[in-house]
Amino acid sequence: xxxxxxxxxxxxxxxxxxxxxxxxxxxxxxxxxxxxxxxxxxxxxxxxxxxxxxxxxxxxxxxxxxxxxxxxxxxxxxxxxxxxxxxxxxxxxxxxxxxxxxxxxxxxxxxxxxx
Amino acid sequence: xxxxxxxxxxxxxxxxxxxxxxxxxxxxxxxxxxxxxxxxxxxxxxxxxxxxxxxxxxxxxxxxxxxxxxxxxxxxxxxxxxxxxxxxxxxxxxxxxxxxxxxxxxxxxxxxxxxx
Numbered sequence: 339x340x341x342x343x344x345x346x347x348x349x350x351x352x353x354x355x356x357x358x359x360x361x362x363x364x365x366x367x368x369x370x371x372x373x374x375x376x377x378x379x380x381x382x383x384x385x386x387x388x389x390x391x392x393x394x395x396x397x398x399x400x401x402x403x404x405x406x407x408x409x410x411x412x413x414x415x416x417x418x419x420x421x422x423x424x425x426x427x428x429x430x431x432x433x434x435x436x437x438x439x440x441x442x443x444x445x446x447x448x449x450x451x452x453x
Numbered sequence: 454x455x456x457x458x459x460x461x462x463x464x465x466x467x468x469x470x471x472x473x474x475x476x477x478x479x480x481x482x483x484x485x486x487x488x489x490x491x492x493x494x495x496x497x498x499x500x501x502x503x504x505x506x507x508x509x510x511x512x513x514x515x516x517x518x519x520x521x522x523x524x525x526x527x528x529x530x531x532x533x534x535x536x537x538x539x540x541x542x543x544x545x546x547x548x549x550x551x552x553x554x555x556x557x558x559x560x561x562x563x564x565x566x567x568x569x
Contacts, residue, residue: 342495373557381541383560429496433556439484439509441558443496 341365342430342444350450351420358405359415359447361430367391369435372413374404377427377446386428389413417449425451456480457561459544465567468534474564476527476544483548484508485527486558487519490541502527534568541565 343362351357363372374386389397389404397404405414417424430444457478466472478485487499501509502521516538518530527544545558 371556375560381543381563381565383543383545383558385557385559388557439486439501439503440498445493445495 341442342432344430344444344447346447347445348448348450350452351417351424353422353451353453354419356416356418357420357449359417359428359430359449361413361415361444363411363413363430363432365411365432365434367434371433371435372404372406373431373433373441374402374413374415375429375431375443376424377429379426383429387415420451422451422453425449457544457546457559459542459561459564461564462562463565463567465569466531466534467569468536470534471530471532473531474529474542474544474566476529476561478525478527478544478546478559480546480559482546482559483524484546485521485524486545486547487527487529488543488545488560490543490563492540496543500529531566534566536568539566539568 341364345360370391372389375383376386377383387397387399387402387404389406396406401418403416427446427448429446431441433441460475484503486501489497498511499513500519505521516533520528541563543560543563545560547556547558
Protein backbone atom coordinates (compact mmCIF):
# COMPACT_ATOMS: atom_id res chain seq x y z
CA UNK A 339 0.00 0.00 0.00
CA UNK A 340 1.15 3.52 -0.74
CA UNK A 341 2.40 5.40 2.26
CA UNK A 342 2.20 8.81 0.61
CA UNK A 343 -0.65 9.70 -1.71
CA UNK A 344 -0.72 12.79 -3.87
CA UNK A 345 -3.99 12.70 -5.76
CA UNK A 346 -3.36 15.66 -8.07
CA UNK A 347 -1.06 14.74 -10.98
CA UNK A 348 -1.26 18.32 -12.23
CA UNK A 349 -2.51 21.67 -10.99
CA UNK A 350 -2.85 25.12 -12.54
CA UNK A 351 -2.88 28.38 -10.61
CA UNK A 352 -3.05 31.99 -11.67
CA UNK A 353 -0.05 34.11 -10.80
CA UNK A 354 -0.45 35.86 -7.40
CA UNK A 355 -3.18 33.43 -6.31
CA UNK A 356 -2.84 30.81 -3.57
CA UNK A 357 -2.82 27.07 -4.29
CA UNK A 358 -3.12 23.98 -2.13
CA UNK A 359 -1.35 20.75 -3.02
CA UNK A 360 -2.79 17.68 -1.34
CA UNK A 361 -0.93 14.96 0.51
CA UNK A 362 -2.24 12.13 2.64
CA UNK A 363 -0.07 9.61 4.41
CA UNK A 364 -0.36 6.25 6.07
CA UNK A 365 1.57 5.23 9.16
CA UNK A 366 0.99 3.45 12.42
CA UNK A 367 3.91 5.25 14.05
CA UNK A 368 3.24 8.01 16.57
CA UNK A 369 6.50 9.75 15.74
CA UNK A 370 7.14 10.78 12.16
CA UNK A 371 8.11 13.73 10.04
CA UNK A 372 6.53 15.16 6.91
CA UNK A 373 8.42 17.04 4.22
CA UNK A 374 7.70 18.89 1.02
CA UNK A 375 10.24 19.18 -1.77
CA UNK A 376 10.16 21.15 -5.03
CA UNK A 377 11.76 19.81 -8.19
CA UNK A 378 12.14 22.30 -11.05
CA UNK A 379 12.96 21.10 -14.55
CA UNK A 380 16.67 21.32 -13.70
CA UNK A 381 16.23 18.17 -11.60
CA UNK A 382 17.42 19.25 -8.17
CA UNK A 383 15.09 18.46 -5.26
CA UNK A 384 14.75 21.57 -3.10
CA UNK A 385 13.55 21.27 0.50
CA UNK A 386 10.63 23.57 1.28
CA UNK A 387 9.09 22.79 4.65
CA UNK A 388 8.97 20.27 7.49
CA UNK A 389 6.29 19.24 10.00
CA UNK A 390 6.92 16.92 12.94
CA UNK A 391 4.08 14.72 14.12
CA UNK A 392 4.23 16.25 17.60
CA UNK A 393 4.34 19.84 16.38
CA UNK A 394 1.17 21.56 17.52
CA UNK A 395 1.42 24.48 15.15
CA UNK A 396 1.35 24.27 11.38
CA UNK A 397 4.76 24.89 9.87
CA UNK A 398 5.36 28.02 7.82
CA UNK A 399 8.32 29.09 5.69
CA UNK A 400 7.82 32.34 3.85
CA UNK A 401 5.11 31.80 1.22
CA UNK A 402 4.85 28.10 2.10
CA UNK A 403 2.68 26.73 4.86
CA UNK A 404 1.74 23.19 5.74
CA UNK A 405 -1.86 22.47 6.66
CA UNK A 406 -1.34 19.55 9.04
CA UNK A 407 -4.45 17.59 10.04
CA UNK A 408 -3.16 14.69 12.08
CA UNK A 409 -6.45 12.91 12.62
CA UNK A 410 -7.10 12.90 8.87
CA UNK A 411 -3.45 12.06 8.14
CA UNK A 412 -3.12 14.90 5.72
CA UNK A 413 -0.28 17.37 5.20
CA UNK A 414 -1.28 19.74 2.45
CA UNK A 415 1.12 22.36 1.13
CA UNK A 416 -0.24 25.86 0.68
CA UNK A 417 1.65 28.26 -1.56
CA UNK A 418 0.51 31.86 -1.25
CA UNK A 419 0.96 34.56 -3.88
CA UNK A 420 2.11 32.15 -6.61
CA UNK A 421 4.98 33.20 -8.82
CA UNK A 422 6.00 31.98 -12.27
CA UNK A 423 9.09 30.42 -10.68
CA UNK A 424 6.86 28.18 -8.59
CA UNK A 425 6.11 26.07 -11.68
CA UNK A 426 7.67 22.70 -10.83
CA UNK A 427 6.99 19.22 -9.50
CA UNK A 428 6.14 19.09 -5.80
CA UNK A 429 6.74 16.00 -3.71
CA UNK A 430 5.39 15.13 -0.29
CA UNK A 431 7.54 12.76 1.79
CA UNK A 432 7.47 11.07 5.17
CA UNK A 433 10.03 9.65 7.53
CA UNK A 434 8.81 7.24 10.19
CA UNK A 435 11.18 7.51 13.08
CA UNK A 436 11.56 3.79 13.55
CA UNK A 437 13.00 3.65 10.00
CA UNK A 438 15.29 6.54 10.39
CA UNK A 439 16.94 6.55 6.96
CA UNK A 440 13.88 5.82 4.87
CA UNK A 441 12.31 8.94 3.40
CA UNK A 442 9.26 7.79 1.43
CA UNK A 443 8.03 10.03 -1.38
CA UNK A 444 4.72 10.42 -3.14
CA UNK A 445 4.42 10.49 -6.93
CA UNK A 446 4.31 14.25 -7.02
CA UNK A 447 2.10 17.05 -8.35
CA UNK A 448 3.07 19.15 -11.32
CA UNK A 449 2.21 22.77 -10.64
CA UNK A 450 1.92 25.23 -13.50
CA UNK A 451 1.62 28.94 -12.72
CA UNK A 452 -0.23 30.90 -15.40
CA UNK A 453 0.71 34.55 -16.01
CA UNK B 454 31.52 24.74 -4.79
CA UNK B 455 28.68 24.41 -2.35
CA UNK B 456 25.90 21.91 -1.78
CA UNK B 457 25.77 18.54 -3.48
CA UNK B 458 27.39 18.12 -6.90
CA UNK B 459 26.73 15.20 -9.22
CA UNK B 460 28.68 14.24 -12.32
CA UNK B 461 28.07 13.52 -15.08
CA UNK B 462 24.74 15.28 -15.49
CA UNK B 463 23.91 13.10 -18.50
CA UNK B 464 25.16 9.64 -19.40
CA UNK B 465 24.31 7.34 -22.27
CA UNK B 466 25.64 3.81 -22.10
CA UNK B 467 25.22 0.47 -23.72
CA UNK B 468 24.19 -2.61 -21.80
CA UNK B 469 27.73 -3.98 -21.78
CA UNK B 470 29.46 -0.80 -20.63
CA UNK B 471 30.85 -0.01 -17.20
CA UNK B 472 30.47 3.52 -15.94
CA UNK B 473 30.31 5.37 -12.63
CA UNK B 474 28.25 8.21 -11.23
CA UNK B 475 29.96 10.55 -8.80
CA UNK B 476 28.53 12.61 -5.97
CA UNK B 477 30.35 15.12 -3.81
CA UNK B 478 28.96 17.12 -0.89
CA UNK B 479 30.45 20.25 0.64
CA UNK B 480 28.07 20.54 3.58
CA UNK B 481 29.95 18.65 6.26
CA UNK B 482 27.25 15.97 6.34
CA UNK B 483 27.97 12.41 7.42
CA UNK B 484 25.26 10.49 5.59
CA UNK B 485 24.89 10.10 1.83
CA UNK B 486 22.13 8.53 -0.24
CA UNK B 487 21.39 7.29 -3.74
CA UNK B 488 17.83 7.57 -5.02
CA UNK B 489 16.40 6.43 -8.36
CA UNK B 490 13.68 8.53 -10.01
CA UNK B 491 11.82 6.82 -12.86
CA UNK B 492 9.02 8.37 -14.84
CA UNK B 493 5.65 8.25 -13.09
CA UNK B 494 7.05 6.44 -10.05
CA UNK B 495 7.94 7.74 -6.60
CA UNK B 496 11.58 8.21 -5.75
CA UNK B 497 13.13 4.92 -4.68
CA UNK B 498 15.83 4.79 -2.04
CA UNK B 499 18.70 2.61 -3.25
CA UNK B 500 21.55 2.95 -0.77
CA UNK B 501 22.43 4.86 2.37
CA UNK B 502 25.87 5.38 3.87
CA UNK B 503 26.34 6.81 7.34
CA UNK B 504 29.84 7.61 8.52
CA UNK B 505 31.09 5.73 5.47
CA UNK B 506 29.28 2.50 6.38
CA UNK B 507 26.39 1.19 4.33
CA UNK B 508 23.30 1.23 6.53
CA UNK B 509 20.55 0.64 4.00
CA UNK B 510 20.40 -1.45 0.85
CA UNK B 511 16.91 -1.68 -0.56
CA UNK B 512 17.02 -4.86 -2.66
CA UNK B 513 18.93 -3.21 -5.45
CA UNK B 514 20.25 -5.45 -8.28
CA UNK B 515 23.95 -6.24 -8.04
CA UNK B 516 24.59 -4.44 -11.34
CA UNK B 517 24.50 -1.30 -9.16
CA UNK B 518 27.47 -1.11 -6.82
CA UNK B 519 27.92 1.82 -4.41
CA UNK B 520 31.16 3.05 -2.95
CA UNK B 521 31.72 5.63 -0.22
CA UNK B 522 35.45 6.28 0.22
CA UNK B 523 34.89 9.16 2.66
CA UNK B 524 32.04 11.21 4.06
CA UNK B 525 32.21 13.73 1.20
CA UNK B 526 32.16 11.37 -1.78
CA UNK B 527 29.77 8.74 -3.02
CA UNK B 528 29.94 6.70 -6.20
CA UNK B 529 27.51 4.46 -8.00
CA UNK B 530 29.27 1.95 -10.23
CA UNK B 531 27.18 0.66 -13.09
CA UNK B 532 27.75 -2.49 -15.15
CA UNK B 533 25.65 -4.59 -17.54
CA UNK B 534 22.62 -2.38 -17.04
CA UNK B 535 19.23 -2.92 -18.62
CA UNK B 536 17.13 -0.37 -20.55
CA UNK B 537 14.68 -0.25 -17.61
CA UNK B 538 17.51 1.18 -15.51
CA UNK B 539 17.23 4.41 -17.48
CA UNK B 540 16.26 7.06 -14.93
CA UNK B 541 17.40 10.12 -13.02
CA UNK B 542 19.77 9.12 -10.24
CA UNK B 543 19.76 11.55 -7.36
CA UNK B 544 22.36 11.83 -4.67
CA UNK B 545 21.58 13.40 -1.31
CA UNK B 546 23.33 14.06 1.97
CA UNK B 547 22.28 14.75 5.56
CA UNK B 548 23.56 14.69 9.10
CA UNK B 549 24.45 11.18 10.21
CA UNK B 550 21.36 10.43 12.24
CA UNK B 551 18.73 9.85 9.57
CA UNK B 552 15.71 9.95 11.85
CA UNK B 553 14.25 12.19 14.53
CA UNK B 554 13.42 15.73 13.72
CA UNK B 555 13.92 17.66 10.56
CA UNK B 556 17.01 15.86 9.39
CA UNK B 557 16.69 17.39 5.96
CA UNK B 558 18.16 15.73 2.90
CA UNK B 559 19.99 18.04 0.53
CA UNK B 560 19.88 16.74 -3.03
CA UNK B 561 22.08 17.18 -6.03
CA UNK B 562 20.71 17.95 -9.49
CA UNK B 563 20.91 14.32 -10.56
CA UNK B 564 22.54 12.26 -13.27
CA UNK B 565 20.22 11.43 -16.16
CA UNK B 566 21.11 7.91 -17.30
CA UNK B 567 20.00 6.37 -20.59
CA UNK B 568 20.75 2.71 -21.24
CA UNK B 569 20.55 1.66 -24.88
